[in-house]
Amino acid sequence: MKLNGLNQIKLKPYKEVVLENGLKIFFIKDMTLPRINLSLLVKVGQRDEKMDTLGINYLTASLLEEGTSQYNSNQLADQLASLGTDLSILPGPDYSIISIDGLTLSSEKMIDLFSEILFKPSFKDSEVKKIKEQILSSIKKVKDNPSQLADIKIDQVMFKDHPFSYPSYGDEKSIKKIRRVDIIKHYLNYYRPNNSYLAVSGALTETLESKVTDVFKEWPSRKIETEVVPYSFKSSQDKYFIYYKKGSVQSEIRVSFPLFPRNHPDHLKLRVANEIFGGGFVSRLNSKIRDQMGLTYSISSSVEHRKDLGTFDIGTFTKNTSTRAVLDQIQKELQLYILQGISAKELAAAKNLLTAQFPRSLETVDSLAFNLMYLDFHNISFNYLNDYYKNIEKLTVEDINDVIKTYFQLDQAKYFILADDSIKDQIKELNPQEVK
Amino acid sequence: MKTLFDIKIIRASLLFSCLFYSFFCFSQKKELAKINFTAQKYSLKNGLTVILYQDNTIPMVSYHTWYKVGSRDEYNGVTGAAHMLEHMMFKGSKKYSAQEFERILHENGITNNAFTTYDYTGFYQNLPSSKLELMMQLEVDRMSQLSLKEEDLLSEREVVKEERRWRVDNNPLMSLFELTMATVFKNHNYRNPVIGTMKDISNYTTDILRSFYQTYYVPNNAVLVLAGDFKLNEVKRLIEKYYGSLEAKPIAERIYKKEPLQTIQFNARMKKEVQGLSFNLAFQSVPQNHRDMFAMDLICQMLGGGSSSRLHKRLINDKQIATSSYCMHLNMQDQGVLSLHVSMKPGQTMEGALNVVYNEVYSVRNFLVKETELEKAKILSIKSLVDSLRTIDGKARALATSEITTGNHESLLSDIQNYQKVTPVEIKEVASKYLNQNQRSIVVLEAK
Numbered sequence: 001m002k003l004n005g006l007n008q009i010k011l012k013p014y015k016e017v018v019l020e021n022g023l024k025i026f027f028i029k030d031m032t033l034p035r036i037n038l039s040l041l042v043k044v045g046q047r048d049e050k051m052d053t054l055g056i057n058y059l060t061a062s063l064l065e066e067g068t069s070q071y072n073s074n075q076l077a078d079q080l081a082s083l084g085t086d087l088s089i090l091p092g093p094d095y096s097i098i099s100i101d102g103l104t105l106s107s108e109k110m111i112d113l114f115s116e117i118l119f120k121p122s123f124k125d126s127e128v129k130k131i132k133e134q135i136l137s138s139i140k141k142v143k144d145n146p147s148q149l150a151d152i153k154i155d156q157v158m159f160k161d162h163p164f165s166y167p168s169y170g171d172e173k174s175i176k177k178i179r180r181v182d183i184i185k186h187y188l189n190y191y192r193p194n195n196s197y198l199a200v201s202g203a204l205t206e207t208l209e210s211k212v213t214d215v216f217k218e219w220p221s222r223k224i225e226t227e228v229v230p231y232s233f234k235s236s237q238d239k240y241f242i243y244y245k246k247g248s249v250q251s252e253i254r255v256s257f258p259l260f261p262r263n264h265p266d267h268l269k270l271r272v273a274n275e276i277f278g279g280g281f282v283s284r285l286n287s288k289i290r291d292q293m294g295l296t297y298s299i300s301s302s303v304e305h306r307k308d309l310g311t312f313d314i315g316t317f318t319k320n321t322s323t324r325a326v327l328d329q330i331q332k333e334l335q336l337y338i339l340q341g342i343s344a345k346e347l348a349a350a351k352n353l354l355t356a357q358f359p360r361s362l363e364t365v366d367s368l369a370f371n372l373m374y375l376d377f378h379n380i381s382f383n384y385l386n387d388y389y390k391n392i393e394k395l396t397v398e399d400i401n402d403v404i405k406t407y408f409q410l411d412q413a414k415y416f417i418l419a420d421d422s423i424k425d426q427i428k429e430l431n432p433q434e435v436k
Numbered sequence: 437m438k439t440l441f442d443i444k445i446i447r448a449s450l451l452f453s454c455l456f457y458s459f460f461c462f463s464q465k466k467e468l469a470k471i472n473f474t475a476q477k478y479s480l481k482n483g484l485t486v487i488l489y490q491d492n493t494i495p496m497v498s499y500h501t502w503y504k505v506g507s508r509d510e511y512n513g514v515t516g517a518a519h520m521l522e523h524m525m526f527k528g529s530k531k532y533s534a535q536e537f538e539r540i541l542h543e544n545g546i547t548n549n550a551f552t553t554y555d556y557t558g559f560y561q562n563l564p565s566s567k568l569e570l571m572m573q574l575e576v577d578r579m580s581q582l583s584l585k586e587e588d589l590l591s592e593r594e595v596v597k598e599e600r601r602w603r604v605d606n607n608p609l610m611s612l613f614e615l616t617m618a619t620v621f622k623n624h625n626y627r628n629p630v631i632g633t634m635k636d637i638s639n640y641t642t643d644i645l646r647s648f649y650q651t652y653y654v655p656n657n658a659v660l661v662l663a664g665d666f667k668l669n670e671v672k673r674l675i676e677k678y679y680g681s682l683e684a685k686p687i688a689e690r691i692y693k694k695e696p697l698q699t700i701q702f703n704a705r706m707k708k709e710v711q712g713l714s715f716n717l718a719f720q721s722v723p724q725n726h727r728d729m730f731a732m733d734l735i736c737q738m739l740g741g742g743s744s745s746r747l748h749k750r751l752i753n754d755k756q757i758a759t760s761s762y763c764m765h766l767n768m769q770d771q772g773v774l775s776l777h778v779s780m781k782p783g784q785t786m787e788g789a790l791n792v793v794y795n796e797v798y799s800v801r802n803f804l805v806k807e808t809e810l811e812k813a814k815i816l817s818i819k820s821l822v823d824s825l826r827t828i829d830g831k832a833r834a835l836a837t838s839e840i841t842t843g844n845h846e847s848l849l850s851d852i853q854n855y856q857k858v859t860p861v862e863i864k865e866v867a868s869k870y871l872n873q874n875q876r877s878i879v880v881l882e883a884k
Contacts, residue, residue, distance in 0.1 A: 033826075065743070073753055077744035082808065084815035086823075103819070130756055137759045137781040140711045144608050247709040247884075250598070250606045282535070282542040291535060294594030297602055317602055349543040356545025356564040359494040364826050
């Protein structure tokens, strides 16, 4: 039986070109709308940083928007706006994406401006100083946002002594230390065609394709010097962690345990396991803790993959007085899940949801473009997309129960709470370690 | 489920994908747009408005059911009732018990959510096209025979309290927004939070919610929008089959409290555990569809829309005293609000930033803006509308919003032309009309 009557996804046609300088370009044509998007994925993120220059990649990427050899930051903002384009810069844990989109009316100028931003950033002293100041202010202000702060703190707990234990923008000490010359060095080393993918999607003509190729072939390649220290999760006896935030009217709760990287044969099985456990509104976590107990507005789990490792994460919040009740219930649900496994009915529902919603992830040419770069970055064959339905369909209850038993290693799980200190008595016996 | 606010930096409005081509002409040739409108609209005998947009690109349908009821329809002591009812719509009907609705959707690969605003409440699903008839059965069932059981209300009320704590009480900037609305509006229900006060959330009864349900969740107060993979004749047959037998109910004329014209500056302050000061400088604006709405949108764009806006350049790039600044033009059916927000760097006082904001507002009121600046604002405003239409869900949402806020989805097709027509003289005139000292509110969030 085919799930939801679906057999195989029909991918929109795309063209793959590798330039002499090593840049891999995906062209995906869609003439229905007169717009184009260019996205550059550069294989550099926090994983490439050292502890004494934390945040250098975030700083470098952010500075691309702050001026080129031709325009200062205000002029560049005006140029982008007057062409009706959006520039987006997303420095991530493993890679950074810089993208621009706009109407075909201005596509040639947009390509020129994009290349100017990428190839000729000015990294002016004044701009470096300005962005550093902004980051330092943001580091302080993030304390106002309990959800965001809790996400940062659970990483601090999980990734000890690794750049991932800090937010992508680094910390106060490292940001102050980073010099302009460090930024230029970082840029020159990593922002290279042989370390990047480019996806061009939208209303493409041959002229536009040639224009992109002509512009990007001029980008000189270079041997990438990188030294990534493989990270392994450190086992520790500490299980509970707390950060006290005065005046907080809710407790933010996070639970996390180690998983494998994205490129792993059990990935799809874990996604199904996650869907049933905490993926949606009828998940076990949501049914019990939100719908039956009324203890939160939102609770969910997710599988987070990075290049070298992954984590299984649970996140929620509750009023201060029910902090312990929610924490205990999460633990109970995890234990039950490992003990009982899933039912055939749960599996069928999860399969239906994952297959039925799959076309949405490839609905626009921009989303297909991102998927192609993402899969290639993780060394995963594009057959993943073609075979998605087939691979979901063949999963059995036993497959899912096996991965739950194998990967839900609760002795490695860390429990983090961000709360007002009025909850101290509730968690006293857990003897939590205070996070600074 | 059941998200609450739907606010964007500039007006969340709605156009059709085919408008791209008209926009294509706009910037270069200054021609008025040609619009090729392909959605079908009709009404059932019971008054249900139906809008269909066929798009067979992917095997999915976006299914939107929006009701013309929001927090402006509430009365003293029941703030947040429209939102609470939205939550209760997921707690089962006479046919399906609580949780069964969600379970059936999940088993059939359907995602589902809803939201409430000041003026309307929307429910939406994204489903495989093969499940369209099933979805229709479920949606008609809860439109006509919701259970509203006491025990469901007891648990869901706690969920909504958690939602309020999370969205507002534990979120300083949302607290600032809530105070801003209560400061700008002294009389109209827009002064009340959409989610309601904690006291009122604690006191709803099923009778109150049932009264809301019976009054407003009727076909003649609803708009059904389907976008995606279907055949028009077949979908029309199904709509008639499932919705056709529902009865229309007379809805008494709704009279909303009028907000008097502001004649003196309002000030309000609040203190929270925050690292730096933030403030909103807010002005009463025009109702949805007022002729000055487009000029106000563009003023908002020029002052605080993105990194090329005046406030961003002056406060973040030049003076470097703020961490963020933006403008929000919130268009509602009875009246709008234009709010300029500034978050200061920790340690910075408000004075310098406030003077910059005053100066920029003074400038748009007293001097003609440059054509190039206005053109930039127009292109950015139009692009943000167009960008929201890239998916079938975005198109369905756009259609539903346009229909429900104007009573005619096609009226929004003129938005692009209306933006195009705005001149520097009009910008100055409109700014002079609404952005005066005696019409502003200054609402401040500061550290305890």
